[in-house]
Amino acid sequence: MKESLALIFAILAGIFTTLEASINAKLGKIVTPKIATLHNLLTGVLVILVANILKGTIHQYRKIIHVNPQLLVGGIFGTFIVYFVTKAIPKLGVATTLTIIVASQVISGLFFDIVISKQDHLDWFKCFGIILLLLGTYLTVKQ
Incomplete structure (x- = not known):
């Protein structure tokens, strides 16, 4: 494909x-x-x-x-x-639910790739990305 x-x-x-x-x-x-x-x-x-x-x-x-x-x-x-x-x-709501789901998927997917399958490694860029993802999630779901 x-x-x-x-x-x-x-x-x-x-x-x-x-x-x-x-x-x-x-x-x-x-x-x-x-x-x-x-x-x-x-x-x-x-x-x-x-x-x-x-x-x-x-x-x-x-x-x-x-x-x-x-x-x-x-x-x-x-x-x-x-x-x-x-x-x-x-x-x-749809947006809040799906925002939390996507953030959870990305973080658990990165964990899986690094810890379980060992196909990736954790570096500062990924840590920064996770922080931005969590910040974006917080800002999106904040009332």
């Missing part, structure tokens, strides 16, 4: 995250956050199932029984993400 296409996908993921979060929060007020989460995930399953069938890649799913079981828990985290966002947005 070209880097420009990856950048477009990253931007779209950010936009879709905002749309998904705000729609789920509204749905969660009408039904419950758990039902909104369930609907979100079931709808997602149907969309990706159809996409895999149309692409002809559904047969790849057979390989799932041979992977490390630790790699199968992503859906659990995804479920909690959707549920937590659905619960947080009515109290905090």
Whole structure:
């Protein structure tokens, strides 16, 4: 995949995250956050199932029984993400919730890259970036 296409996908993921979060929060007020989460995930399953069938890649799913079981828990985290966002947005608002989420993602991602996978190192630029990120988050969520 070209880097420009990856950048477009990253931007779209950010936009879709905002749309998904705000729609789920509204749905969660009408039904419950758990039902909104369930609907979100079931709808997602149907969309990706159809996409895999149309692409002809559904047969790849057979390989799932041979992977490390630790790699199968992503859906659990995804479920909690959707549920937590659905619960947080009515109290905090979309911008505040997503600002805190993005800051948490960047900091935990940097921790993962440095400590867990050892693919990166901590330097003064990254420390300064984290400070600016936290300051920006504070200024964004400050009432």
